[in-house]
Amino acid sequence: RKEVEQDPGPFNVPEGATVAFNCTYSNSASQSFFWYRQDCRKEPKLLMSVYSSGNEDGRFTAQLNRASQYISLLIRDSKLSDSATYLCVPPGEGGKLIFGQGTELSVKP
Amino acid sequence: DTAVSQTPKYLVTQMGNDKSIKCEQNLGHDTMYWYKQDSKKFLKIMFSYNNKELIINETVPNRFSPKSPDKAHLNLHINSLELGDSAVYFCASSYRGQGNNEQYFGPGTRLTVT
Numbered sequence: 382r383k384e385v386e387q388d389p390g391p392f393n394v395p396e397g398a399t400v401a402f403n404c405t406y407s408n409s410a411s412q413s414f415f416w417y418r419q420d421c422r423k424e425p426k427l428l429m430s431v432y433s434s435g436n437e438d439g440r441f442t443a444q445l446n447r448a449s450q451y452i453s454l455l456i457r458d459s460k461l462s463d464s465a466t467y468l469c470v471p472p473g474e475g476g477k478l479i480f481g482q483g484t485e486l487s488v489k490p
Numbered sequence: 491d492t493a494v495s496q497t498p499k500y501l502v503t504q505m506g507n508d509k510s511i512k513c514e515q516n517l518g519h520d521t522m523y524w525y526k527q528d529s530k531k532f533l534k535i536m537f538s539y540n541n542k543e544l545i546i547n548e549t550v551p552n553r554f555s556p557k558s559p560d561k562a563h564l565n566l567h568i569n570s571l572e573l574g575d576s577a578v579y580f581c582a583s584s585y586r587g588q589g590n591n592e593q594y595f596g597p598g599t600r601l602t603v604t
Contacts (some may be wrong), residue, residue, distance in 0.1 A: 396566065424580055424595035425533065466531070473535075475546045476521060476584065476591045480533035 382429065383388050383407060387469050389483035394459055402454045402484045404469030409450060415470040416443055423470060429454070438460075460487045493517050496581050502602045503571055511599045513581030520547075522564035523582040523593065526558060533580065539564055540586060551594045558570035570603075576603045 387404045392395065394400050406414075413432045419423040429436050435444040444457040458461055466483040473479045494515045514582035515522065523546070524536040529546055539558040553569045564581060581596040 402582075411590070424598050427592055427594065431590055468533075472591055475530075475538065476586055477523070477535040477538060477546050477548075478533075478582075478593055480525075482530075482532060 384473070384479045385469055385479045385481040386484055387467075387484050390483075392484065392486045394486070394487060395489055396459055397401075398459045399455065399457045400459060400486065401456075402467055402469070402486075404452045404454075404481065406450050406469075406471045408471060408473070409447075411471040413472060414443075415472075415478070416447060416454050417468040417470055418439075418465040419468060419482075420465045424432060425480075427437070427466070428463075432484075456486075458468075459486075461488050461490065464488045494581060494583055494594055496579075496596040496599050497545075498599060499597060500600050500602075501571075502544075503543075504604055505571055507571050508567070508569045509571060509601075511579055511601075512562060513561055513564045513566075513596055515562055515583040515596075517583055517585075517594060519583035519585045520561055521584050521586045521591075522561075523584075524557065524564065524566050525580045525582060525595075526570075527578045527580060527598075529577070533536065539565075571601075571603045573603050576601055 416428040419425045431443045440457045447453045468483040501546040523538045527533045537556040542558045557562045578598045583596045584593040
């Protein structure tokens with residue numbers, strides 16, 4: 382299994398839709414996870430941190446299933462401004478972050 | 491107030507040249523990182539310093555040499571630049587003392603080697 386694998390994109394959804402991204406990871410010892418978003422030609426920005434079974438912040442909900450080594454990100458009521466690449470990021474040894482390819486989301490009017 | 495800043499933002503240079511990229515953070519973090527994002531968009535760790543001590547050194551050509559004069563600064567010097575070094579280089583910082591390692595990224599330096 383790769384260190385981190387995400388749903389291939391792109392996801393094209395209308396405004397107001399609910400969309401979910403999935404991510405699997407290989408390191409069963411990982412205790413925390415991060416979701417970052419990256420806009421085109423910009424730096425990754427921390428969206429959510431997940432330290433237990435999940436986290437919710439407004440329209441965004443992250444869930445962690447340690448048994449299956451699977452985490453998800455749910456976005457409700459999508460906005461045009463949510464269009465970006467979403468990166469599932471488990472930490473690796475020494476504190477480095479392991480970035481996958483990311484999932485591209487495009488929200489259309 | 492820029493939390494993590496990098497200079498320059500763009501760098502165009504010829505093969506064989508030597509160049510440096512600088513990074514500064516004003517978040518009070520104790521750990522800083524260099525990541526490389528290539529044309530395929532994968533972000534990969536290169537180096538990490540914790541309190542000026544090198545703690546991560548991935549498989550990177552020794553033409554790349556990081557230097558951390560203090561906790562708030564991490565520079566990257568690249569010797570004998572090659573075409574394959576063209577990429578976006580991101581600096582990041584975190585506070586490892588909290589144990590959560592949330593990392594905050596600078597705006598990136600887009601390096602083009604011709």
